[in-house]
Amino acid sequence: MSTELVEDETQFYGKAQNYWKNVPATVDGMLGGYGHISNTDLNSSKKFLQRFLREGSQKTGNTCALDCGAGIGRITKRLLLPLFKTVDMVDVTDEFLNKAKSYLGEEGKRVGKYFCCGLQEFSPEPSRYDVIWIQWVIGHLTDEHLVSFLQRCKLGLRPNGIILIKDNVTQDGSIMDDADSSICRDIDLVRKLIKQAGLSVLAIERQENFPDEIYQVFSFAMR
Numbered sequence: 001m002s003t004e005l006v007e008d009e010t011q012f013y014g015k016a017q018n019y020w021k022n023v024p025a026t027v028d029g030m031l032g033g034y035g036h037i038s039n040t041d042l043n044s045s046k047k048f049l050q051r052f053l054r055e056g057s058q059k060t061g062n063t064c065a066l067d068c069g070a071g072i073g074r075i076t077k078r079l080l081l082p083l084f085k086t087v088d089m090v091d092v093t094d095e096f097l098n099k100a101k102s103y104l105g106e107e108g109k110r111v112g113k114y115f116c117c118g119l120q121e122f123s124p125e126p127s128r129y130d131v132i133w134i135q136w137v138i139g140h141l142t143d144e145h146l147v148s149f150l151q152r153c154k155l156g157l158r159p160n161g162i163i164l165i166k167d168n169v170t171q172d173g174s175i176m177d178d179a180d181s182s183i184c185r186d187i188d189l190v191r192k193l194i195k196q197a198g199l200s201v202l203a204i205e206r207q208e209n210f211p212d213e214i215y216q217v218f219s220f221a222m223r
């Protein structure tokens with residue numbers, strides 16, 4: 001477990017909040033200076049997601065998606081708004097959600113709700129979402145909060161809905177990043193926490209063509 005890495009929960013969340021308040025509201029800011037990998041990321045995500053939107057009788061719908069830890073809406077703009085009628089966004093950093101209103105442009109009119117809230121406290125509206133997308137933010141939740149958040153996400157799904165996590169993973173064990181106050185977990189722990197939330201993994205995929213010096217990135221689809 002990685003819970004032992006978090007000595008003081010209030011500090012863990014407070015520090016992350018302060019960190020993000022000082023990050024520029026740009027794609028490069030969202031990706032820690034790796035703005036140039038955004039296209040590769042989004043193209044792979046689109047392929048991964050589309051298999052579920054195309055599948056026969058168990059097909060995931062296209063009515064509404066939720067972008068969790070959405071930041072300025074990098075994913076909402078290029079992945080979710082083109083595929084869903086409505087997209088809601090949730091992020092703890094007010095400045096990013098405000099920036100989203102201009103960054104998303106005309107299509108941003110189809111953003112239904114902007115929630116400024118930590119995921120550890122957020123409950124998706126029951127049965128509202130076809131897809132709940134959670135990218136590069138699970139490290140900001142303790143194990144316990146991640147499990148309970150995923151449980152609440154499960155209740156937020158429409159029939160045939162799916163939850164997607166896309167995030168960094170370590171080769172082995174959990175590593176705390178003191179700079180942004182986040183934990184990077186290994187794949188076994190992520191799978192274990194997903195299971196603890198009562199969800200079943202439908203597919204896992206490793207992101208290809210990312211720079212060698214960064215963590216490996218995996219996508220997990222579940223319901």
Ligand SMILES: C[S@@+](CC[C@H](N)C(=O)[O-])C[C@H]1O[C@@H](n2cnc3c(N)ncnc32)[C@H](O)[C@@H]1O
Nearest residue numbers: 020030069071074091092093118119135136140
């Ligand atoms: C690495 S950025 C990723 C943004 C977006 N998912 C993307 O891939 O472009 C992390 C985001 O998580 C948000 N965040 C950090 N801690 C959070 C928390 N506890 N609840 C919700 N959002 C959080 C930050 O404000 C920031 O927008």
